[in-house]
C-alpha cells in the first residue's frame with residue numbers, strides 16, 4: 703500500500719491548523735523534530751506534537767532529528783502518534799529503544815542518513831516496524847533527491863521478503879511525482895513530501911498525484927524487486943555510523 707505523508711516542515715507554522723486541514727486526504731503527517739545539534743535546524747518539541755495530535759485526525763509520523771533519542775523518544779509515544787523514528791547515528795542502543803517504543807504502543811522506526819550504511823539494520827530488521835532511508839541530508843526541505851540511495855531500499859525490501867516480515871519503508875527528501883516511482887520501484891511504500899505538497903496551489907491535488915504515481919509503479923510491476931535484490935550486493939555499505947547496540 704502506498705502512503706503519502708506530507709512533511710509539515712514546509713507548512714506555515716503560524717497557520718499550522720489551517721495547513722493541516724489542507725492535507726486531510728493524506729495517509730499521515732510527517733512531523734520533523736530538529737534540535738539544532740543533530741541537524742543544523744530547529745523546529746519544536748513535544749508540546750507542539752501534542753497539539754498537532756489534537757487538531758488532526760491523521761496519524762502522526764514523528765521523525766526525531768535529535769541527539770540522545772534514547773532519553774527523549776519514548777515521550778513521543780502518545781495518543782495519535784503512529785510511529786516514532788529515531789536516527790541510527792544518534793542512538794546508544796537502537797534495539798532497546800525500539801522495544802521500549804513498541805512496549806508503549808507505537809511503531810518503532812529507525813532512520814539512516816545518506817552516508818550511513820544499513821548492515822546493522824539488516825541484521826536486526828524484525829526489531830523495527832519501519833526504516834526511513836533519507837534521500838537528502840537531514841535538516842532542510844527543498845533539496846534534490848539522491849537516487850544513489852535506492853540500493854539501500856532494495857536490500858531492505860529483499861531482506862524483509864526473505865524473512866517474511868511486514869516492513870514499512872519510508873523515503874524522505876526530494877520526493878516528487880517524478881522521483882516517487884523510482885523509490886517505489888526500489889521497495890519504498892511510505893513517501894514523505896514537503897515542498898512538493900505545500901508548494902502546490904492545491905496540496906490535495908498534489909497528494910492525489912503522488913499517490914497515483916506510486917500506485918502506478920506498483921501496478922505496472924515496473925521492476926521485479928527480487929531481481930533488483932539479487933543485483934544489490936554491497937548495497938548495504940559498511941556503516942559510517944550508527945552502532946545499534948551498546
Ligand SMILES: O=C(CO)[C@@H](O)[C@H](O)COP(=O)(O)O
Pocket residue numbers: 709710711712732734765838839840841842843844845874875876877894895896897898
Ligand atoms: O526531514 C526532512 C528534511 O530533513 C524532510 O521531512 C523535509 O521536510 C522534506 O522536504 P522536501 O525535500 O520534500 O521538500
